[in-house]
Amino acid sequence: EPEVTQTPSHQVTQMGQEVILRCVPISNHLYFYWYRQILGQKVEFLVSFYNNEISEKSEIFDDQFSVERPDGSNFTLKIRSTKLEDSAMYFCASSAQGGSYNEQFFGPGTRLTVL
Amino acid sequence: SQQGEEDPQALSIQEGENATMNCSYKTSINNLQWYRQNSGRGLVHLILIRSNEREKHSGRLRVTLDTSKKSSSLLITASRAADTASYFCATGSGVQKLVFGQGTRLTINP
Known part of the structure; x- marks a missing residue:
């Protein structure tokens, strides 16, 4: 069964x-x-992407964040200068069709730890 | 309360019993989805119910939706130890994003 994959499973980085x-x-x-889940909190929407552009983003998704689809298969989330509060589980999801009518398939997540 | 609030926050039952989790929301929606998350893992889609539907079944899962009360329930019948997980409702309202609730932590005791 097709699935969304994410790498790495765990990323540790220094602030900044x-x-x-x-x-x-x-x-x-x-x-x-992209969604994120701070430990013990709810899953929060960050951004949606379609046709090589952002279609919707949340207040969390500020100038420090960017997304890209560099080739036909990968979808990346970049955080330019990490902060302690960026520590969270980041989930990627995809759907065949747009809008929220259709189920979004989630990856296993990347746990980001900012020290 | 915020969009997509589940109750109870935690539920512990014996294997074989039925588990019922509830979700309330505040704004108009197009659909409501339930997801399961095993500890430290990703989100697994369970079921989607559209705003014009009242009840939906999938295996041992039964979801109801009452748009007049802005609430939904997820029933898991004949629970198994493997059902131990957190369960989240997520609402969709015509735009791309899903808005998740805080989740219900379900523990099935053998």
């Missing part, structure tokens, strides 16, 4: 460093998403 989280969405999906 740049990190890139990688995702490979399901191959025939066209819509891509």
Whole structure:
């Protein structure tokens, strides 16, 4: 069964460093998403991406964040200068169709720890 | 309360019993989805119910939606130890994002 994959599973970085989280969405999906979950809290939407551009973003997704689809398979989330409060589990998701009518398939997540 | 609030926050039952989790939300929605998350793992989609549907079944899962009360429930029948996980409702309202609740931590005791 096709699935969303994410690398690395765990990333430890120093405050102020740049990190890139990688995702490979399901191959025939066209819509891509990033969410995050701070430990013990709810899953929060960060950004959605379609047709090589951001279609929606949340207040969390400020200038420190960027997304990219550098090739036909990868979808990345970059945090330019990490802060302690960026420590969280980051989930990538993809869906075949857009809007929230269709189920979003989630990857296993990358646990980001900022020291 | 915020969009997609589940209750109870934690539920512990014996294997074989039924587990019911509830979700309330505040704004109009197009659909409501339930996800499961095993400890430290990703989110697994369980079921999607559209705003014009009242009840939906999938295996041992039954979801109801009452748009007049802005609430949904997830029933897991004949629970198993493997059902131990956190369960989240997520609402979709016509735009791309899903809004998740805080989740219910379900423990099935053997």
